[in-house]
Amino acid sequence: xxxxxxxxxxxxxxxxxxxxxxxxxxxxxxxxxxxxxxxxxxxxxxxxxxxxxxxxxxxxxxxxxxxxxxxxxxxxxxxxxxxxxxxxxxxxxxxxxxxxxxxxxxxxxxxxxxxxxxxxxxxxxxxxxxxxxxxxxxxxxxxxxxxxxxxxxxxxxxxxxxxxxxxxxxxxxxxxxxxxxxxxxxxxxxxxxxxxxxxxxxxxxxxxxxxxxxxxxxxxxxxxxxxxxxxxxxxxxxxxxxxxxxxxxxxxxxxxxxxxxxxxxxxxxxxxxxxxxxxx
Amino acid sequence: xxxxxxxxxxxxxxxxxxxxxxxxxxxxxxxxxxxxxxxxxxxxxxxxxxxxxxxxxxxxxxxxxxxxxxxxxxxxxxxxxxxxxxxxxxxxxxxxxxxxxxxxxxxxxxxxxxxxxxxxxxxxxxxxxxxxxxxxxxxxxxxxxxxxxxxxxxxxxxxxxxxxxxxxxxxxxxxxxxxxxxxxxxxxxxxxxxxxxxxxxxxxxxxxxxxxxxxxxxxxxxxxxxxxxxxxxxxxxxxxxxxxxxxxxxxxxxxxxxxxxxxxxxxxxxxxxxxxxxxx
Numbered sequence: 001x002x003x004x005x006x007x008x009x010x011x012x013x014x015x016x017x018x019x020x021x022x023x024x025x026x027x028x029x030x031x032x033x034x035x036x037x038x039x040x041x042x043x044x045x046x047x048x049x050x051x052x053x054x055x056x057x058x059x060x061x062x063x064x065x066x067x068x069x070x071x072x073x074x075x076x077x078x079x080x081x082x083x084x085x086x087x088x089x090x091x092x093x094x095x096x097x098x099x100x101x102x103x104x105x106x107x108x109x110x111x112x113x114x115x116x117x118x119x120x121x122x123x124x125x126x127x128x129x130x131x132x133x134x135x136x137x138x139x140x141x142x143x144x145x146x147x148x149x150x151x152x153x154x155x156x157x158x159x160x161x162x163x164x165x166x167x168x169x170x171x172x173x174x175x176x177x178x179x180x181x182x183x184x185x186x187x188x189x190x191x192x193x194x195x196x197x198x199x200x201x202x203x204x205x206x207x208x209x210x211x212x213x214x215x216x217x218x219x220x221x222x223x224x225x226x227x228x229x230x231x232x233x234x235x236x237x238x239x240x241x242x243x244x245x246x247x248x249x250x251x252x253x254x255x256x257x258x259x260x261x262x263x264x265x266x267x268x269x270x271x272x273x274x275x276x277x278x279x280x
Numbered sequence: 281x282x283x284x285x286x287x288x289x290x291x292x293x294x295x296x297x298x299x300x301x302x303x304x305x306x307x308x309x310x311x312x313x314x315x316x317x318x319x320x321x322x323x324x325x326x327x328x329x330x331x332x333x334x335x336x337x338x339x340x341x342x343x344x345x346x347x348x349x350x351x352x353x354x355x356x357x358x359x360x361x362x363x364x365x366x367x368x369x370x371x372x373x374x375x376x377x378x379x380x381x382x383x384x385x386x387x388x389x390x391x392x393x394x395x396x397x398x399x400x401x402x403x404x405x406x407x408x409x410x411x412x413x414x415x416x417x418x419x420x421x422x423x424x425x426x427x428x429x430x431x432x433x434x435x436x437x438x439x440x441x442x443x444x445x446x447x448x449x450x451x452x453x454x455x456x457x458x459x460x461x462x463x464x465x466x467x468x469x470x471x472x473x474x475x476x477x478x479x480x481x482x483x484x485x486x487x488x489x490x491x492x493x494x495x496x497x498x499x500x501x502x503x504x505x506x507x508x509x510x511x512x513x514x515x516x517x518x519x520x521x522x523x524x525x526x527x528x529x530x531x532x533x534x535x536x537x538x539x540x541x542x543x544x545x546x547x548x549x550x551x552x553x554x555x556x557x558x559x560x
């Protein structure tokens with residue numbers, strides 16, 4: 001039975017790290033849900049915008065796999081860039097779509113966690129004061145709708161770079177949102193907070209870069225695995241990322257990646273057949 | 281009110297044409313549904329696989345816009361590569377997901393058509409003999425579930441290249457599927473058939489190339505607009521494609537494309553700001 005995780009929130013959950021900045025993570029025991037069906041995960045996982053790229057879910061899944069060598073994990077991508085908590089309100093399209101996708105996934109998996117990153121679009125205009133209560137309602141509704149009342153719900157902090165970047169003036173309450181996320185995790189059962197300390201941004205000063213997303217995913221998994229808040233960077237982040245990204249591919253996985261390159265027009269038919277022959 | 285169209289079928293509806301082979305179509309009155317919300321369309325529209333690329337829906341929408349200059353069109357991408365009619369059976373995940381997405385779209389649009397391209401995975405093992413009846417059940421179920429009993433349902437033929445390509449031996453009934461699609465369109469109210477004659481494939485001999493997908497979309501729109509089968513290539517395909525692709529962008533659209541390039545890391549912040557300044 002696939003162990004599945006729902007991805008919800010805004011752009012930094014969907015992922016905006018540049019694909020070219022990190023080695024890819026490919027493991028045919030890591031799946032993603034597309035049109036209600038599981039397929040081998042490739043990045044971008046959560047294609048909510050043409051700018052979608054590396055998010056935290058791939059290294060989260062890679063870390064999960066190191067602890068579950070024979071098992072499959074499935075990611076359910078439902079995050080949407082630029083969305084506020086009000087956009088995520090119960091009965092809105094984002095919430096209903098996420099519940100629906102999770103229910104499709106539940107036909108062939110066991111939902112084991114919800115991964116949340118959101119808050120930039122509640123970091124202004126006094127919205128941060130409402131954050132904890134609004135999020136609490138949404139979490140209760142997810143747990144109730146999916147009949148998983150005790151499911152771990154992992155949240156992550158907003159980047160400390162937010163105040164300085166191109167959009168900094170819009171996000172002048174991001175520290176208060178971080179405080180609210182921590183308070184939320186301390187008061188709500190089975191909810192956890194993962195710090196973004198030490199993580200860096202793309203040139204936009206808004207989106208975690210690809211390497212930071214890899215590190216964030218390790219922290220999210222550590223929080224999930226230990227059922228604890230992660231309040232400081234972990235000293236084994238880079239080591240784990242290396243192990244996950246450099247995992248030797250099986251012949252089947254190598255063949256699947258060759259087929260993708262061919263289908264994208266980046267490899268000739270002759271080269272494909274030669275490479276596939278070498279694998280057998 | 282947005283005029284929306286549901287995209288269903290397998291890979292050639294999702295689109296596998298190479299992005300680099302054609303000029304992009306960008307028009308902020310052409311939308312696509314993502315997570316239940318409308319956003320300006322960019323290609324790939326139907327990101328069902330890492331190999332997703334140019335499909336027929338973009339030029340379909342462009343042709344629609346030439347006839348509806350003040351109106352908005354919305355595309356609802358639900359096609360999934362490699363799927364058979366049995367995979368599309370009523371109550372399966374593909375069907376249910378497509379109905380659900382269309383219902384989300386219906387909150388803010390009027391569903392005006394269903395675009396279907398599928399059949400490669402029913403082109404072997406005697407499955408072609410069942411094609412017409414199976415598709416008829418699926419169409420009835422879509423129309424009933426969405427309460428649009430007379431909605432136009434546009435189908436397209438399988439490529440004549442299928443028998444010769446790398447996978448040709450698997451698709452030895454593709455001519456029979458084309459016959460079934462034509463018979464279906466002749467017997468089912470408000471269902472139409474669009475020929476794939478003259479269209480060509482990627483090197484895989486399986487997927488329509490990008491230019492062919494542009495042409496196919498023009499044919500699909502002509503069928504939709506005239507409520508007729510299109511049994512031969514249209515002599516104005518290339519002309520219309522040129523008009524659609526070369527449509528002058530508004531300053532707002534130019535700015536949106538610059539922002540995308542910047543967010544992808546393909547333009548520096550300095551260059552972005554300079555280009556945005558030039559637009560104002």
